[in-house]
Amino acid sequence: MRNNSIFFVALAAVVGLGACDDGGGTDQQVTLQPEAGIRDAFVETDGGRPDARPDTGAGGEGGMGGVGGMGGEGGQGGAGGGIRMLATCDDICAVYADCGVEAATFPGGAAECRARCAEAQASDRFNDYLTCMQITRCEDLARCAIPERPLPACADVCTALAACDPAPRLPAGLPGIAACADACADGSLARVVSSCGADAVDGQCDAAGFDACVLQARGGACALECTTRAGCDPAVDATTCTLECLAAVAPEDPIAARRVDQARACVRNAADCDELAACDARRQRPIVGEHTIEELCAANAVCGFLSVEGCADVAAELLPRLADGAIDCFTEHFTDQCGEAPYACFDPAPAPEGGCEEHCLVSDLCGLLPDDQSEFDCLEICQGALASGDPTAIDPYLPFFECAFLGTCDDISSCQLDADFQASCQAMCTAQIECGSPGAAECFDECLARPATRRMKAERACIAVADGCENVNLCLAPSPPDCAALCEPLDDCRLTDRRCPISCDDADFADPAGFLPLLSCVNSTARCGDRGVCVGGDTGGGDLCLAWCQARVGCAQNPAQTMTECVLECGRGEVGGQRGLVLASAAECLLAIGAGGACPDLRACIDDADFHGFCPAYCADLARCRLEDDVVACEAACRGAEDDAGFFAEAACALNAERRGESCEAIATCVGAELPPIPRGCRQVCEAEARCDDGVDAFLCGLDCDPAREGLDIEAGCAHFAPCDQLGRCADPPLEVPRGCAAACGVIAGCGGLVGPDGTFEDFDHCTAECAGASILLGAGFPARLQACAEDAACDADEVIACFMVPEDVCEAGQEAVTACGLDQSPIPGFPPLVADYLGDCQRLQMQDPAAALAQVQCLEAAAQRAAGGDPLACFDAFACGVGGF
Numbered sequence: 098m099r100n101n102s103i104f105f106v107a108l109a110a111v112v113g114l115g116a117c118d119d120g121g122g123t124d125q126q127v128t129l130q131p132e133a134g135i136r137d138a139f140v141e142t143d144g145g146r147p148d149a150r151p152d153t154g155a156g157g158e159g160g161m162g163g164v165g166g167m168g169g170e171g172g173q174g175g176a177g178g179g180i181r182m183l184a185t186c187d188d189i190c191a192v193y194a195d196c197g198v199e200a201a202t203f204p205g206g207a208a209e210c211r212a213r214c215a216e217a218q219a220s221d222r223f224n225d226y227l228t229c230m231q232i233t234r235c236e237d238l239a240r241c242a243i244p245e246r247p248l249p250a251c252a253d254v255c256t257a258l259a260a261c262d263p264a265p266r267l268p269a270g271l272p273g274i275a276a277c278a279d280a281c282a283d284g285s286l287a288r289v290v291s292s293c294g295a296d297a298v299d300g301q302c303d304a305a306g307f308d309a310c311v312l313q314a315r316g317g318a319c320a321l322e323c324t325t326r327a328g329c330d331p332a333v334d335a336t337t338c339t340l341e342c343l344a345a346v347a348p349e350d351p352i353a354a355r356r357v358d359q360a361r362a363c364v365r366n367a368a369d370c371d372e373l374a375a376c377d378a379r380r381q382r383p384i385v386g387e388h389t390i391e392e393l394c395a396a397n398a399v400c401g402f403l404s405v406e407g408c409a410d411v412a413a414e415l416l417p418r419l420a421d422g423a424i425d426c427f428t429e430h431f432t433d434q435c436g437e438a439p440y441a442c443f444d445p446a447p448a449p450e451g452g453c454e455e456h457c458l459v460s461d462l463c464g465l466l467p468d469d470q471s472e473f474d475c476l477e478i479c480q481g482a483l484a485s486g487d488p489t490a491i492d493p494y495l496p497f498f499e500c501a502f503l504g505t506c507d508d509i510s511s512c513q514l515d516a517d518f519q520a521s522c523q524a525m526c527t528a529q530i531e532c533g534s535p536g537a538a539e540c541f542d543e544c545l546a547r548p549a550t551r552r553m554k555a556e557r558a559c560i561a562v563a564d565g566c567e568n569v570n571l572c573l574a575p576s577p578p579d580c581a582a583l584c585e586p587l588d589d590c591r592l593t594d595r596r597c598p599i600s601c602d603d604a605d606f607a608d609p610a611g612f613l614p615l616l617s618c619v620n621s622t623a624r625c626g627d628r629g630v631c632v633g634g635d636t637g638g639g640d641l642c643l644a645w646c647q648a649r650v651g652c653a654q655n656p657a658q659t660m661t662e663c664v665l666e667c668g669r670g671e672v673g674g675q676r677g678l679v680l681a682s683a684a685e686c687l688l689a690i691g692a693g694g695a696c697p698d699l700r701a702c703i704d705d706a707d708f709h710g711f712c713p714a715y716c717a718d719l720a721r722c723r724l725e726d727d728v729v730a731c732e733a734a735c736r737g738a739e740d741d742a743g744f745f746a747e748a749a750c751a752l753n754a755e756r757r758g759e760s761c762e763a764i765a766t767c768v769g770a771e772l773p774p775i776p777r778g779c780r781q782v783c784e785a786e787a788r789c790d791d792g793v794d795a796f797l798c799g800l801d802c803d804p805a806r807e808g809l810d811i812e813a814g815c816a817h818f819a820p821c822d823q824l825g826r827c828a829d830p831p832l833e834v835p836r837g838c839a840a841a842c843g844v845i846a847g848c849g850g851l852v853g854p855d856g857t858f859e860d861f862d863h864c865t866a867e868c869a870g871a872s873i874l875l876g877a878g879f880p881a882r883l884q885a886c887a888e889d890a891a892c893d894a895d896e897v898i899a900c901f902m903v904p905e906d907v908c909e910a911g912q913e914a915v916t917a918c919g920l921d922q923s924p925i926p927g928f929p930p931l932v933a934d935y936l937g938d939c940q941r942l943q944m945q946d947p948a949a950a951l952a953q954v955q956c957l958e959a960a961a962q963r964a965a966g967g968d969p970l971a972c973f974d975a976f977a978c979g980v981g982g983f
Contacts, residue, residue, distance in 0.1 A: 181231045186214035189230055196235035213243055220244035246295070251281035254294030261302035267311045270340045289314045308336045319343050322364045329370035350505045351462040384416045386424035393424055396431035402439070402571075404564045411562055418499065418558075420444040438571045440606070443555040445495060452498035453479035460497075463506035465513060477979050484955035484978070488549040488599050496521075522548065525557045532566035534573060550602040552577060578605045578612045582665055583619055590625030590788075591820075592632055613660060617642045620668030624758040626791040641684055641756075642667035643692035648703055652696035670753030674742065677749025679703060681756075682710035709736045714755070715748050722761030722797070724770050760787065762796035775799035777859065778809040778866075782827075785816035789824050808832050810862070814870020818901050826873055837880025838868035844884055848892035857894050871901050878937055908939035908950070914957035918964055918972035953978050 183189050190210035193199040203209040217223050222244040229241035249257075255277035258265045268280040268290055281287045293310035296303060312320045312335070319342035320335075327335040348354045363376035384390070394408035403411050416424055419442070426442035457475035460466045466475055482490035500512035514520070522544035529537040536543075547553050552574045559572035580601035587593040593600075605612040617639025618631035627638055646663035650656040658666070666672055672680050686702035712735035719725035738744045750767030765772055775783075779802035780795075787795035803809075808830040815827035842864035846852040858864040872879040883900055890896035912935055915921050920932040942950040956978035964972045 183227065183231055186211050189214055189227070192230060193238065196238055198235070198238055202238075216246035217244045219247050248288065248291040249295055249298040251287040251291050252278070253298050254290050255281065257297035257300075258294060258304075258307070261297055262304050265304060265307075266336060266340075267308045270336075271311075271315060272343050286315065312336060312339050316343065318361055318365065322361050325364050325367060325373060329373050350507075352459055352506050352509060353504055355459070355462070356504050384413075384424055385421035386428075388425050388428040390416075390424070393428045393431070396428050400431040400435040402431060402435065402564065402568050403562055415558075415562055418446055420446050436571075438559055438574075440552075440555045440559065440574065443558040444551070445554060445558075448483055448491065448495060449498050452494070452501065453483060456494065456497050456501040459501050459506075459509055460513075463509055465506075465510060480956050480959075480978065481949070481952040484959055485952035486955065487596050487952075488603075489596070490952075492549040492554070519545065521557050521561075525560045528560050528563075528569050529573075532569045534566075534570050536573070547577070547599070547602065550577070550599050550606070552602055552606040555606070574606070575609070577602045578616070579661055579665075580605075582661075583612075583616050586619050587628060587632065590628050592625065592629055613664060614639055614643060616661065617646075617664045617668050620665055621756070622758050624791045625788055627758060639664070639668065640691060641680075641688055644687040644690060644694070644699060644702075645672075645680055645683075647692040647694075648687065648696070648699035651692075652699060668757075670750075670757050670759075672753065673749045674745050675708075675749075677753060678708065678711050678745055679706055681714065681749070681752045682706040682708060684756075709738075711748065711752055712736050715752055718751055718755045718764055719768065722764050722794075723800070724761070724765055724768060758791065760794050760796040765796070773800065775802070776804040776809075777863070778802075778813040779804050781813035781817045782809070785819065785824060785827075789821035810866035811869040811873075814867035815873045816870070817867060818871050819874055823874055827870065830870065830873060834865045834869040835872050835877065835880055837884065838865045838872070841868055841880050841884035841887060844887045845897055848897070851892070851894060851897060857898060867901060882937070908936055908954065911939050911954035911957050912936055914954070914961035917961040918957075920972070 181188075181192060183192070190199070190207050193202055193210060194207065199206065199210065203213065217226065220226075226241060226244055230238075233241055258277060265277070268274050268286065269276050271280070271286070274280050274283075274286070277290070280290050289311055293307050293314070297307065316323070316339045319339045323333070323335045323338035323342060326338060327333045348357065360376060364373060367373040367376055390409055390412045393412055394403075394405075397403045397408050398405055412424070412427075423442050423444065427439060430437075430439040430442055453476055457466070457472045457479060460475065461472035466472070470478075479494055482494060485491070497513060500509050503509050503512055522541055525544060526537060526540035528534075529540050534540075544553060544557070556572055556574040560569050563569045563572050578601065580598045583601050584593060584597035587597060601612070604615075614636040615631060618636040619628050619639070621639045621642050622628060622631075631638055642664050645667050646658075646660055650658055650660050650663045656663075667680070683702045683706035686706065687699065690698050690702060712732045715735060716725060716728045716731035719731060720728050725731050735748070747768045751764045754763040754767055762772065775796075779799045783793070783795040783798035783802060786798060787793045811830040811832075811834070812827050815830060816824060819827055842852070842858075842861055845858070845864055846861055850856050852858045852861055852864055858867065868880055868883055871883070875882075886900035887897055890900060912921075915932050915935045921935065939950055939953070942953065960972060960978065
């Protein structure tokens with residue numbers, strides 16, 4: 098016995114069974130032999146005291162196991178203090194059943210128990226097991242581990258396998274194994290052969306079961322993959338598949354090796370046969386739509402826009418690059434609109450999930466990144482571009498994302514060479530030149546000037562697939578609108594960003610009829626609040642100019658202007674002299690009819706207008722602006738004016754200024770009134786209030802302002818840069834300039850030209866007051882950050898001014914994301930947080946590069962959202978956003 102306890106040695110002898118099989122059933126008899134007399138010493142009564150040997154014998158009343166005999170009342174493993182007398186495997190298995198643990202121990206029930214017991218008798222640990230079963234209580238039976246059958250010798254298994262099949266497939270087919278004897282020379286493999294071939298030694302030939310057992314132990318990922326494939330395809334033999342997989346040599350190309358690993362991982366993780374089939378498909382976006390490529394090409398066969406013979410190949414290559422539904426768009430277009438370019442169908446697909454990760458990884462593996470850029474640097478820049486939402490930043494990556502999922506480094510390298518805008522622009526312009534397209538000479542410069550617009554992307558994509566010069570020329574997109582005329586006034590009001598030219602072009606391309614009303618609305622007012630209404634979708638503020646221009650240009654046979662030129666002239670208040678007064682007098686009529694009215698009616702509004710109908714409004718404006726005391730006399734003088742070009746010019750100018758919501762200063766300038774000087778501090782405060790409240794006239798506010806009030810210059814510096822929602826913080830300024838502002842302004846003054854009568858700041862005190870005002874908004878650390886920012890600006894006036902700009906809740910949003918990811922907490926007590934001063938870092942970045950700060954915040958928010966959705970690794974992506982110095 099292996100147990101060193103003297104007690105268990107004695108007990109094993111006491112409980113040994115030497116009886117013979119009684120012939121009742123098929124159970125086998127256990128063969129432990131006891132020593133005479135020892136058993137009696139350990140038999141106890143139910144009370145736990147040693148008792149005399151009972152006369153009734155084993156199993157009788159008062160005998161071993163208590164009343165009722167073996168297995169009877171009091172006989173289950175010490176329930177009453179007794180020892181179970183177990184003679185056969187049936188006896189042993191009955192204990193599991195009586196204790197209620199048979200199902201948990203042997204899922205196959207009593208039959209499995211008897212079979213396991215019969216095999217276990219060959220083990221030298223069986224006596225230990227038997228002893229355990231005799232003395233252990235029911236609740237502890239799990240401690241009695243049934244021994245495993247001793248494994249047969251590997252050589253015996255080889256002999257048995259050969260007897261079953263003269264040419265067994267395994268183990269000889271495993272890598273490096275030529276014959277079964279070779280497997281026996283490998284210690285770990287020999288044990289696998291012995292374990293899997295035990296039934297063969299017993300004469301049970303099951304070659305498939307042996308192969309499956311060996312491959313489960315030695316096949317690794319290959320066996321998992323092939324088992325999955327065989328389960329979905331009866332034609333796949335799991336053994337052959339696994340052996341071929343094991344024998345395969347890993348590709349030398351790192352991307353090819355990666356694709357093999359990705360494919361195997363996909364197969365192993367496939368939940369069903371449909372997912373398995375998807376693993377084997379080419380990795381590209383699926384073509385989503387109700388129509389098929391066959392239906393698309395049938396329509397194209399009539400239309401002839403794509404190559405008729407190569408239609409299916411062109412479509413299969415093109416459609417995955419486009420947004421869902423493109424196949425339906427092309428099919429319907431080729432059915433009904435052959436004479437028009439299918440621009441709307443060329444809407445590009447969104448950036449694929451994981452595009453940045455795959456692009457940067459494969460580019461690094463293939464040595465295609467710039468020399469000074471790591472995979473991590475690439476990922477940070479790429480994710481920042483996607484987070485910015487800026488098409489100009491995103492679009493250059495889209496072709497690289499397509500390249501990133503190709504199969505080898507050579508494929509990816511070739512693809513990337515063709516993925517830049519220059520290559521696609523060159524291909525487009527070459528086609529135009531060959532077809533003699535109008536404007537082909539300017540094609541390349543125009544393409545590079547606005548490559549990220551939908552218009553240009555659609556034109557490039559359209560020409561790339563158009564078959565024949567007729568279709569190439571059909572693809573020439575309409576000229577873009579004057580987006581600068583729309584974006585500049587919006588930019589003045591901080592209602593847009595540097596993406597405005599692209600957004601404007603895209604909006605016009607999608608809906609050409611919507612551009613002119615928006616352009617008219619935005620330019621017909623000087624008030625930022627009104628411009629915000631225009632951008633919000635209510636363009637009614639531009640209706641007067643639209644109607645005026647429709648009457649003068651749209652209804653004219655040979656107009657001297659385009660509609661855009663007319664709308665800008667009207668909206669900007671440049672319709673002067675008598676024409677301007679006619680516009681003011683006809684305004685009510687034109688608005689009543691609207692730009693969509695009949696031309697005769699619109700023309701009648703102008704022709705029949707009361708020329709002096711503008712007088713009441715004109716004089717009321719002068720009175721409101723404190724430029725006229727007697728309105729009645731003013732109206733009389735106005736109506737009596739005849740052929741007075743000077744008066745007409747002044748009146749038209751004043752009426753235009755009023756219509757556009759300009760300040761009384763502009764109206765005073767129009768009529769030549771002498772303007773009182775308004776101190777700089779009052780001017781800045783009032784301009785800020787007027788910017789944030791359309792009910793405030795900056796000029797009248799300035800007249801009422803007290804230039805001597807304490808802290809005015811610092812309040813003005815604050816108001817100058819404050820977003821409207823923070824303007825109230827400027828109302829109670831400190832009376833002293835913070836330390837550090839003098840040093841910062843010293844750097845600015847050292848540039849030359851920035852501080853002085855004609856500079857950005859009138860004098861040194863003006864600069865320090867601006868610094869002090871911005872500090873109200875940006876905190877006590879602002880002067881030091883301003884100094885560093887000014888040094889980095891290298892005396893560029895625009896960049897110096899940008900150093901003062903206040904982030905509008907951008908950094909606060911980033912701080913929320915940092916907090917959500919726990920990056921503001923230290924992972925180790927006593928150490929600083931991972932991101933110690935995010936707000937300060939963000940605000941400095943905002944001053945230096947607002948676009949980069951916005952991209953960083955959007956990147957952080959995306960990571961925090963993924964983390965909130967359950968992605969445990971999302972917050973690690975936050976470091977790729979460029980925070981905390983990582």
